[in-house]
Amino acid sequence: MMLTKRFPFMQSPTASYSLIESKAYKAIEILKGQANKPNYHLVGLLLLLQKENVLDQVTSQEPAFIIYELREAMYFFDQFKHLIPVYEAFSDSLLEIEPRRLVQVFEVIKSTDKSSLDIFLKDVIENLVYHISKLEGRLGGVFLQPVELTKFICALADLKEGASVYNPFAGAASFGVHFGENIEYTGQEINRSSWAIGLLRLIASNKFEQADFILGDSIIEWNPLGRKFDLIVGNPPFNLRVDQYNHKADSISDATSFFLKECLKDLTTNGKAIVVAPNSTLSNNGKDNKSLRRFLVNEDLLETVISFPGGLLNNTGIPFNILVINNAKKQRGRVLFVDAGNSLFEASTKQKAIDAQRLLSVLQGESSSEIKIVTQEEIFSNDFNLMVQRYFTKESSGVALGNILKPVKGSKVSQATEGKYVRIKDLSNDTHDFILDTSTIETVSLPKYAVKLEKSAILLAVRWKSLKPTHFVYKGEPIFLSPDILPFEVKGKMIDIAYLCSVLASEDVMTQLDRYRTGATVPYITRLDLLKVKVDLPDLETQRVIITSEASRLLEEERKAIRNRAYEELASIKHSMGKPLLNLNSGVRNIEAALSKISIDWESFKLSSKTEYTLRDAINSLYSNLDLLSNLLRNNKHELDVNTYALNQVEAISFFRRYVGDLKAVDGEKYQLSLDVSPDLETEFKGGVYIHANEELLKIALNNIVDNAQRHGFTRKDQDYKLEIRLNLHLNRSYANLDIEVANNGEPFPEGFSWTNLIRKGATAGPTGNSGIGGHDIDAIVTRLDGRLELYTHPYITAPFTTIYKIYIPIIGSDGYQQYE
Known part of the structure; x- marks a missing residue:
């Protein structure tokens, strides 16, 4: 798939752009093949050096001399001196490329048209950076802020020409790239890989001359220039604790609170601070967080709080917020609270993104159900809790x-x-x-x-x-x-x-x-x-009438459910008996064949001298009864009685590791099997991820899914099949779920196969018409665990797999008080 389709924020594509893009993508494919993980961002560096005529100085086809000539050109020619910082940032990665692949990549990049690069380099680099981030995922170690979030914050800052910006915890310098022209940008990032990518982006965007992008620790070396700024903006790591990290932190425990406290003294008279913050910053009752919120409200510095749902950031699934601090706040004594939950759009089939233009329109509007202006007094009455939903719920009666x-x-x-x-x-x-x-x-x-x-x-x-x-x-x-x-x-x-x-x-x-x-x-x-x-x-008598009426309604619903279940029996037995029935039919046919070899007249042999029944009659009777049993099982359904299994606390990660280990011991040579556990789970639940479940029920559900993949998906002997189990953290405002994904790349479900087909008792799938998908049993088990089951079969959602089962089960927390503190 071309990058222009994957990243729609790019400029209008042209034939020249597409050619650059295809060569960049080809270079990435070459690097993919080497044994040790390469730095794919080298492709962006080499495109930059091609545009700047540096690669013209490299004439050798020998890998060792290519690196030597490139280095000599960088340091010998004055016109390349401005590129030395970004070259040095990537120099070690160049040495790690396998020699043969280095030659191939240089050949591809050197064939790129320079005049097209003069026009399109910025767009190519930006799209490559985001493409590589998606390609590497969590293992890449460099997390990019969503471009829509960056653009929204830049617009929210509303900077004037010549304004000064300090961006601690800068990551890959996204703010520096997207702020307008003539902005004095000072960024600071501790991760060398992220810093190198940021340098590359700033140079490609023609922002490097006005930028000071520093490799350094934003906590130990906060504001290394020691000056005042018109804007301080950042997205500090949510889980970074600083209370024992640095003496400057004082009583502050986390990076976001540290950012807020430090920025207050380094803003100009009319300066702003904008920070991306987790919910804990807005609600935590720890002494440092609460006193900081009290100070921001009492001093009338807090201007805006905007809440966003989870699932928008690339490195975590938790909800987040944007806080705006303003020394020149216009609406004195008031704070604007904004619910951004409706300002989203479907960026892809699996990912939502911020609709920056809509959200800006909401902020600029005079009234909306998505914004609320709250007085300081109301915030006081809510004990300085700044969670947005607290101020949007209508006052209840009663x-x-x-x-x-x-x-x-x-x-x-x-x-x-x-x-x-x-x-x-x-x-x-x-x-x-x-x-x-x-x-x-x-x-x-x-x-x-x-x-x-x-x-x-x-x-x-x-x-x-x-x-x-x-x-x-x-x-x-x-x-x-x-x-x-x-x-x-x-x-x-x-x-x-x-x-x-x-x-x-x-x-x-x-x-x-x-x-x-x-x-x-x-x-x-x-x-x-x-x-x-x-x-x-209401009065006591009315209360009791309400309870009695509700009990009667529930009893009637239960009676209806029992009547419905009476029509649906034996489907699970059908699933178990299908193979034995096939074996019996096959056995009878084998008996017929054997009898034919013994005598061509076997069909007329009488069973005894006392009866007229022949062997043919007996065989026909067997067929008749087998058909009767098959029809009986086909036309009657039954469900697994999940209520007979007692539920208890199950530590999910260890269970799945045991389960996948057992599977590998049995099926390890039949297909590729893997387990991927999200770092969010182990970070947020250090004492263990506990669910209210039953291990036998979990195994039955998972065995149904796995067995279904083996029987109906993994049908071709010449195909390399994969089955992957992924554990993720899924959050909303009121609870956390364990998100279990079971994905395989086997043959897909038949066209038109629906969710209703999956969970219907005795459902069939595939050309054989055999049941065995087990979807009803899986759904019954997930429902028993207070969870939710979903099935994805559309290739745009499941690629590179064909089928993904998603199971959401509530997390009940880790046993022990410490987990909840």
Whole structure:
């Protein structure tokens, strides 16, 4: 695929551009073949040197002399002196190219037309940089900021000609490339590879003469020029802690807060700071973060907060925000909050991107449902929490939980002991079965942070997506609560317990919880915010009528479901019996053939002297009964009873490593098998990625997928087949999912095969008409695990594979209080 199609922000393509592009792509293909991983960005460097006539000085065809002549030209001719920094940045990578490939790459690049490079070099380099970033993925180590985000921030800065910019944590100098002409740009980047790419981009964009791009540490050497700037802009690493990294950090713990604190003293009188920040910067109640937010609001420096959903950045799937600090803020005493969730477009079938023009229009508009101007007083009342959704939810009617519930104070565990330790997984998901069954709670050695409870109470989870309201009835034996469960007692007799548990799971309450929740990876709600949530509170008699009506409705739905299931039995048996039935039919045919060899008259042989039935009659009876059984199985369906499997905490990464290891031991020579675990999972969940599941059920689901690929996908002996299992982190504002992808490059599903076909009991696929895709069982298992199943078969989405199963299962966190801090 040509790069112009993959990266639509490029200028209009021409025949000359396409020729340059094809040669660049050919050079990359040559480098791909070598054993050790090459630096593909060398192709961009060589195109630059070709444009600047440097490669004309290289006449040798011998690899060793090519490097020598290139180096001599760089340092001997004065007209090439400005290229020395970028050449030196890539010189080691040149030496690592295999000699034969070096000669081939030079031949390709030297054949590129220089007059076309004069026109198109910038566009070629930009597209190559993004193409190589996608090619290398996470393994490349260089993460580029999405071009749409960069362009939006540049427009948001609204710089005047001659303005000065400091860009710490600059990466590959994306801001320096995209700011307008006549801007004094100072960038700083610690990663040498990213710095080298940034140099290349700045030179290709004709921005190098006005730029000072420094290889250095933005924390230890903050603002090395020691001057004031009209704009300080950056995208600091989200997970970089600096509290023990540098004495300058003082009490600041993370790179984003460090950026905000340091930039305040280095802005001009009318200067701005713009920073890309994680949710934790806006909501974390740590002393440093909260005091910094308080200062920005109290001093009236915070101008704008813009929130973006997850999945837009190349190096992480978590949501993020843009904060604008302005010394010359116009709307005094107010902060503009913006929800950018609707300002996105489909950049590809698998990737969304920011619609910068639409978002700028929203910001410039006088009114919109996507913006809200918030007073300082309202921010004060929300305890300086800057999460955007907090200020967009409509005020709910009803009675605040603080007027209904009273916190119950338990007692700390004073010494090592054992007891029934209640975790979030033990709370009820069923608002009509909300009594805590203490007989199912394990007696374990209690952690020191457990809270002892010796009275009846409503238990509410403050982590993850649901409160999971559960009623504990005290009968003389205490329970012990994990810190993410809060106990409450009902004030007076104003609310029925059953009604309370039901209403706390209502859509209105869930919307309010989304407003108050904080935390990027593990969402949580504070007790203070929880008690602000409002619920409808009719009189007691009406509450009980509502509960009774709801129970009747659910009972009727269950009856209908039972009737529907009565028509669908034996499909799983059909899946198991298919092969034996084929074997029986084949066996009968073999018996016929053997009898024919014994006697041509075998069909007329009587079974005994007492009967008129012949061998032919007996054979026909066998066929008839086999046909009857086949039709019976074909026309009746049955599902795996997933409810008979007990669910427990399963550490997902270790499970999948064991599972893939077992598969390789059996099928390792039949096809290529691999497991790819996203670094986000191991970074964000250091204590383990736990899901509420059953290992046997997981194996049944995965075996169905794998077996289906082997039976119906891997059908050609001359094909190299691959099966890849990928584990990723999938986030939204209220919860985290384990994103499991199982991809294979076997024969695709038949044309017209749909999601409905996949999950229908007894579905068939392929020319044989045999069932065996197991989709219904897979979907039943995923549903049992409170997950979601998706199937992708379109080549634009699945390439280089043909089929991708995606399974989303909620992550319940790592066992232990430290994970939630």
